[in-house]
Amino acid sequence: MYKENDKFKEECGVFGIFSREKIDVSLLTYYGLYALQHRGQESAGIVVSDREKLISYKGMGLVSHVFNEKVLNKMKGISAIGHVRYSTTGDSSIINAQPLLTEFKLGQISIAHNGNLINADKLKNNLKKEGSNFQTTTDSEVILNLIAREKKKSIEEAICEAAKNIKGSYALVILTKDKLIGIRDPKGIRPLCLGKINNNYIICSESCALNAVGGEFIRDIEPSEMIVIDNNDIKSIKFSNERKYASCAFEYIYFAREDSVIDEIEVYSSRVLAGKELYEEHPVNADIVIGVPDSGIPAAMGYAEASGIPYGVGFVKNKYVGRTFIAPYQELREKNVSVKLTPLKSNIENKRVIVIDDSMVRGTTSKRLVNSLKKAGAKEVHFIIASPIVRHCCYLGIDTFHKKEIIGSSMNIEQIKNILGADSFYYLSLKGLHKVLGGNKNFCFGCFNGEYPF
Template sequence: MIDIFDKDKMEEECGVFGVYKHDTEKAVSQLLYYGLYALQHRGQESAGIATNKNGKIFQHKGMGLVSEVFRNGTVKELEGNIGIGHVRYSTAGESKIENAQPLVVSYKNSHIALAHNGNLVNARALREMLEDGGVVFQTTIDTEVIVNLIARGLRNGIVESIKRMVEIIKGAYALVITTEDKLIGIRDPHGLRPLCMGKTKNGYVFSSESCGLDAVGAEYVRDLEPGEIVIVDGEGVNSYSQNNWVKKKLCIFELIYFARPDSVIDGISVYLSRHNAGKILSQESGVEADVVIGVPDSGIPAAIGYSEASGIPYGMGLIKNKYTGRTFIQPNQELRVEGVKIKLNVLKENVRGKRVVIVDDSIVRGTTSKRLVEMLREAGATEVHFRVSSPPVTHTCHFGIDTPYRKHLVGAMKTVDEIRDMIGADTLAFISIDGLVKSVGGGTTFCKACFDGDYPMEVPVVED
């Protein structure tokens, strides 16, 4: 059984999407819907859309998947030629409708809608400062801190207000905003969270991943640079940079796990990076075996790469039930103990009597890895060799990825041999940090803090 409630993976962050059409009579709500649908893998907790018609904001949001939130013609009721959308997994703030995004606020004669992917490391201090100044918060998410900082500076114009906000906040963020007659995209000064721009026949699109552009037929233009602010309005596209203090550090876990394999982030193919990781993993930790299998979905490209490099045939070994969404009825403890195969099941014909190499993208707590090994042995595998296409996760993320406290990270508490004994595999090997960096093209432009503790900025001290 795979207990889907163990939280034994780095949980998704959020996805943001924005659309601008020059024709003010054209509605963008349906494009936003399809864009969010393409980004659904980044968050399944809540979804929302806010559209802008002549400065007036229309919005609809709710708990659940995009297809659950937007039913019965609600999309068509959202008027306007500018709009933003959001799919959420909560990394800051509770899971409730008040924290769903986009956030919409009114300030004097202005209306602002904002959607945020990421996490601020100084949100608490900024929130206290704003509360001391009389600001009343309606949510518990750091996104509301951002939108209030923008609203406070609007007397100097939207551009100057955003520039000042970017100087104050610290952390990871990709933002899409609509106010007045504008669509705005912003990427944090380290480029930790991805954000790209595309062009349509009569407008522009912002998306967390390029697969969102593909979904609406937009042509990829480029990724926003770290610290860049891009404003689209009737006059065209204007860019404002923060080049005096930017330092690119894209979250490497985007390429390992979060992004869809058909996306390209900062010029790097997600699929090819995972495929390369599998090849390098085979070179670093080869083993004699009869079949290579991957853990769906993000472990499969690495498994194929491992197979190609090693010469060991690739086969389907685990079948995923793709319909266990957030509304799935949770099994009781008795069913869990009995081992009901809820999310993954073994294709016995491909593993029975064979020495199996199983490739996964990561090991966080280790409970799922242990159950996978047990399932393969129960299905008749004679040997189980576990290979991981990322290094051991040893540190907590502070930038929008939901990781457990360090004491719950098996890579921080145990050696590789101890982890192997815990999960019951015959052998266990992780890709090296150097090998991982090589798989994504090399360089020093990645945040690998979850593996090496080298954070790109000062982070809060948390109790383990």
């Protein structure tokens, strides 16, 4: 088995829909999850309410592998939630696949979670002492148990009380037999938005999922906000007085799909602007600008536009390489066998090449790319990153590395350039990134500067 382990990994994606008309909620959830597949490829699941009970189906693998028409035809109802997972907390196994489903005093409840709780272990130990049982190793089940133990009069009160005890990042969709609920943490670290199809409401991680199902974007769900949808009403509840944005900057750099809009920032436009800002900070003389597919391409186009240097295709991507395939063994890796990206020799031979990538963590893939370009005949290779250099680990919903594995934690620009074998190496400044993102909101830059919102 092989995992591309030179990038921060996506967290998870959530999708929920409540119908007030006769629509196929399970099929729409399937399409919504398909659009969010980039946020997690380890497992997928859907839970549907038919007004009387909740029906669950989930499995390991991609959305299209887990679900088929036969399965979806058995999942008819008025509302649904879905989840695609990349494990940041808990093992990658079917027992940890979401949405999670349980029953408590107020009836059945299901939850799908994107994020990471930093006080999960403490909460879990306390819950166990009070008699709670755990079937998974995820922090999402901690949230579920906190809600289930509450003896309040309504599900809304139970969720609000649970939210007071959890600390960290969370964007949740919650399903009962007659309600769909969405909740976003007080810092707004993970994205969550509200949309609709006619008179049917949707809550999901990114607006690209709304586009995929023919939905209309209404607005982002605010930090500390809970949205409750039932057959009669849609209401907003503020569960905390804290509403200070600390959105994860990596959503714009790498995680989110290019056609999404998050907290009023267009992801694609922000990546193009990052490329333009890169040229302002680091102008380089060259013959061609290329981007590392896929998320490095918009920044490369921005750099080319700002510099006047032609943009071109530099790598051919094998679209059939998924998250798992047979890894080249060491001898083949040393021979520079590439199964994912191959240089387009006709575009880069005898040229001074600027390569733009979205980010760098370990640098191993970047080193191979530089080597492959030079073997294909590039005269010079200038490697530029469209974000600040990563120096620290993340604790808020990204699967990261030990600090000693992060190349920027211990090396300066000259050392990194030499490790890569590049003719020059640059990256976007933290000030430049904040400028690209508008400069009028707070963001979590913890992986760059070690300053976290908690």
